[in-house]
Amino acid sequence: MTAAGRGSLAERGDPAQPTHVRLLAAGTAVLFLAYSASLVLVQRPADGADVLWDGVVYSAWMLMGIAIVIGRGRVSATVGLGWYLFAAYLALNLGADLIFMYVDSSGGGALVVSDFVYLTAYLFLGGGLVILSQRGRTVSPAARIDGLMLGLTASAVFLLFYLSKDPVDPRVAGMESPALLYPVLDVVFLMIVLAGLAPLHFRPTPATWVIVISIVAAGVGDFIYYSQVTADTYVGGTPLELTWAISNAAIITAALLPNPYNYRPRLSRRWTVFTPAAVSLVAVGLLAWTLIASGPLLVSALALGALALASVRLILTMADLRRAGEGYEQARQDYLTGLMNRRGFSELAAHWLTTVGQDVEPNGSVPPGGLVLIGVSRVREVVDSLGREAGDELLRAIAQRLQPVVAPFPLARLEGSEFADLVTSSAQVDDVAQAAVAALDAPVQLSRLSFRVITCVGVARPTARMTNLESCLRAADVALTQARHRGQGIVEFDPTDDPADDSTLGLMAELHSGLKQDELVMVFQPLVRVRDRRVTGAEALVRWHHPTRGLLLPDQFIGAAEQAGLIGRVTQSVLRQSCVVLRDWLDSGLDLWMSVNISGIDLMDENLPSMVTDVLAAHGLPAHRLVLEITETAIGADPERGLRTVAALRDLGVRIAIDDFGVDYSSLAQLMDTPVDEIKLDGRFLRTSDTAKREAAVSATHDLASAMGATMVAEGVEDAADFELLGRLGCELAQGYYFTKPLSAEAFADFCRRS
Numbered sequence: 162m163t164a165a166g167r168g169s170l171a172e173r174g175d176p177a178q179p180t181h182v183r184l185l186a187a188g189t190a191v192l193f194l195a196y197s198a199s200l201v202l203v204q205r206p207a208d209g210a211d212v213l214w215d216g217v218v219y220s221a222w223m224l225m226g227i228a229i230v231i232g233r234g235r236v237s238a239t240v241g242l243g244w245y246l247f248a249a250y251l252a253l254n255l256g257a258d259l260i261f262m263y264v265d266s267s268g269g270g271a272l273v274v275s276d277f278v279y280l281t282a283y284l285f286l287g288g289g290l291v292i293l294s295q296r297g298r299t300v301s302p303a304a305r306i307d308g309l310m311l312g313l314t315a316s317a318v319f320l321l322f323y324l325s326k327d328p329v330d331p332r333v334a335g336m337e338s339p340a341l342l343y344p345v346l347d348v349v350f351l352m353i354v355l356a357g358l359a360p361l362h363f364r365p366t367p368a369t370w371v372i373v374i375s376i377v378a379a380g381v382g383d384f385i386y387y388s389q390v391t392a393d394t395y396v397g398g399t400p401l402e403l404t405w406a407i408s409n410a411a412i413i414t415a416a417l418l419p420n421p422y423n424y425r426p427r428l429s430r431r432w433t434v435f436t437p438a439a440v441s442l443v444a445v446g447l448l449a450w451t452l453i454a455s456g457p458l459l460v461s462a463l464a465l466g467a468l469a470l471a472s473v474r475l476i477l478t479m480a481d482l483r484r485a486g487e488g489y490e491q492a493r494q495d496y497l498t499g500l501m502n503r504r505g506f507s508e509l510a511a512h513w514l515t516t517v518g519q520d521v522e523p524n525g526s527v528p529p530g531g532l533v534l535i536g537v538s539r540v541r542e543v544v545d546s547l548g549r550e551a552g553d554e555l556l557r558a559i560a561q562r563l564q565p566v567v568a569p570f571p572l573a574r575l576e577g578s579e580f581a582d583l584v585t586s587s588a589q590v591d592d593v594a595q596a597a598v599a600a601l602d603a604p605v606q607l608s609r610l611s612f613r614v615i616t617c618v619g620v621a622r623p624t625a626r627m628t629n630l631e632s633c634l635r636a637a638d639v640a641l642t643q644a645r646h647r648g649q650g651i652v653e654f655d656p657t658d659d660p661a662d663d664s665t666l667g668l669m670a671e672l673h674s675g676l677k678q679d680e681l682v683m684v685f686q687p688l689v690r691v692r693d694r695r696v697t698g699a700e701a702l703v704r705w706h707h708p709t710r711g712l713l714l715p716d717q718f719i720g721a722a723e724q725a726g727l728i729g730r731v732t733q734s735v736l737r738q739s740c741v742v743l744r745d746w747l748d749s750g751l752d753l754w755m756s757v758n759i760s761g762i763d764l765m766d767e768n769l770p771s772m773v774t775d776v777l778a779a780h781g782l783p784a785h786r787l788v789l790e791i792t793e794t795a796i797g798a799d800p801e802r803g804l805r806t807v808a809a810l811r812d813l814g815v816r817i818a819i820d821d822f823g824v825d826y827s828s829l830a831q832l833m834d835t836p837v838d839e840i841k842l843d844g845r846f847l848r849t850s851d852t853a854k855r856e857a858a859v860s861a862t863h864d865l866a867s868a869m870g871a872t873m874v875a876e877g878v879e880d881a882a883d884f885e886l887l888g889r890l891g892c893e894l895a896q897g898y899y900f901t902k903p904l905s906a907e908a909f910a911d912f913c914r915r916s
């Protein structure tokens with residue numbers, strides 16, 4: 162096993178230690194206990210040290226313990242250095258102890274030497290603590306500084322009470338002795354560890370717990386030591402030594418305990434701001450007090466130290482704030498174009514809608530101006546053919562074109578190739594919309610080619626009922642969708658056919674759940690062969706069994722579904738249900754095909770062919786059994802893309818019908834380009850009162866269909882006269898109330914068997 166491998170085990174806190182470590186630990190424990198007992202039981206010589214106990218036994222268990230700590234460092238993958246620093250601390254401590262006992266006590270003025278070593282040891286302890294207490298989260302320098310400040314201030318407060326009871330306290334003399342430094346450092350270290358634990362919500366790992374105990378034990382010992390030194394009552398080899406022995410043993414124990422990753426969510430800001438502020442206040446108070454009451458110098462020194470740290474902390478906080486400020490900006494900026502992004506725009510527009518409106522009209526809240534939503538088509542083509550980078554370049558170029566013409570109003574890129582402009586002056590809304598279209602009229606020069614995009618604009622002006630950002634954006638979106646359907650140009654949202662109308666808005670929301678609850682159901686209307694009146698197929702027509710509004714017809718919700726972006730899910734549900742029914746019919750021996758209506762928006766969805774394939778495959782249906790009905794205009798929105806989808810569908814073997822033929826004005830050239838299998842003449846033509854015109858419409862469509870290799874279907878056949886006309890003109894298929902209204906799947910099957 163590699164060191165790192167073992168390390169991660171130890172890091173996870175696996176309590177099972179290898180045998181040699183366990184033996185070492187047991188040996189250390191026995192010697193430590195023996196040494197501890199000796200401190201109580203064995204009287205030390207007058208010069209303070211006993212060769213066997215303080216020299217041999219003490220050194221032995223300390224050395225074994227150091228080996229354990231080094232071993233822990235070796236297997237620790239991430240905080241090994243921390244353990245090595247602890248080992249160095251213990252080793253230096255041992256060295257200092259020996260120097261103290263043998264050199265100092267033999268009177269060689271070694272106090273300075275051992276103190277020097279002890280203090281050096283403390284540096285290592287501090288380093289180890291910093292590394293080990295940040296298990297699971299990097300503790301910021303600011304948090305460390307907070308810890309230091311807290312430590313200095315706490316020490317100062319303590320000393321203030323401890324030293325100042327008597328202004329001529331002899332213990333003040335201790336200020337000259339380094340002995341006072343130890344308890345102060347202990348407090349400071351404790352605070353550093355606590356600061357490291359703060360981000361972990363003060364839930365230390367077992368190892369850090371024991372380290373806290375170690376510092377507290379050393380602190381108690383150091384404080385008693387300091388008191389004894391200043392009172393000149395200190396003698397070595399007393400049970401006082403036990404405090405340091407326990408402190409050292411605790412560090413060794415920590416090396417045997419789990420120290421797993423200890424992640425906690427970030428601490429609240431209040432904590433991180435409150436701590437330094439409170440500490441600085443106390444430090445200032447202390448400083449003032451010691452100045453006025455001429456308190457102990459040491460207290461002022463510590464308080465000053467804390468204040469100095471507070472100013473460092475301030476610098477760090479300022480840097481943090483600046484970074485946060487930059488982050489705030491970046492979070493509201495579009496990385497690609499440098500424009501505002503959706504978030505920034507939403508905030509700005511929300512502000513405009515709430516505040517500006519009230520400024521202008523104190524009673525009403527309709528702000529002047531409007532939202533201009535600019536949709537740029539054909540960017541996808543560039544990405545598909547030239548790659549993402551070219552697409553990015555194009556978007557940047559578009560942004561650069563748009564920005565100057567819409568200025569001074571703020572422009573944003575909302576997503577993909579959709580831009581939004583907040584025009585805060587009513588008179589300029591139309592100008593901005595036109596300027597945007599004009600700006601993108603000329604081809605955009607990319608590094609490898611020049612490219613012409615199609616620009617559509619949706620405009621929405623807030624009305625009394627449309628004062629939140631949500632409804633304004635939706636209205637602009639509806640207008641943009643309409644503009645896209647027309648292929649180009651500017652459409653202003655018309656509040657009179659308000660889809661933000663409460664009932665429609667509600668409907669859109671309810672459609673979500675309706676889809677989940679299977680509230681969409683299908684009915685089927687037969688397609689009849691005129692020659693022999695045989696039923697050859699069915700058109701699937703969707704119905705919504707709305708829980709409160711009753712049965713809804715497609716005209717009442719398909720538009721809303723398109724606007725709400727739910728049409729894809731509606732189509733999928735319709736296709737699935739129709740295929741289930743068709744499978745049943747085929748299985749029961751009915752030889753039929755199924756016509757399903759799809760929306761123009763479905764044709765823009767590149768996943769449609771694969772969705773159709775999946776549904777057909779799921780029910781084991783051959784593709785030629787499915788006819789997809791599209792309207793003439795469906796392709797118009799984005800002909801290239803629409804035709805691509807139609808071609809892909811036909812490649813699958815699916816047949817294509819042009820629905821409601823003759824109603825919408827569309828280009829004959831485009832119709833010729835569309836590969837179709839069926840042309841469905843809209844029912845309105847049969848309602849034409851002028852007999853000659855009626856016959857002309859039917860026979861012209863019939864001729865056109867024949868020329869294109871397609872079958873003609875006459876829709877809306879309501880009576881025998883209609884039917885007779887179709888027979889006379891040689892039409893192939895008919896559909897209408899004359900045969901039957903749309904039926905349920907079962908009724909349809911019965912209908913077929915009867916006719």
Ligand code: C2E
Nearest residue numbers: 702703714715716735758759760877878879896897898899
């Ligand atoms: P469409 O595809 O032209 O469907 C024919 C519509 O005419 C149906 O109305 C049908 O009930 C009605 N109809 C049939 N025979 C006659 C007749 O003799 N006289 C008259 N006056 N009407 C007749 P429906 O079911 O209300 O559907 C309306 C439109 O909604 C459909 O027109 C189609 O464009 C759309 N639609 C229906 N189902 C779906 C669907 O599943 N998905 C999508 N995207 N659109 C659908």
Ligand code: MG
Nearest residue numbers: 700758790820
């Ligand atoms: Mg249809």
Ligand code: MG
Nearest residue numbers: 820821843876
């Ligand atoms: Mg139709």
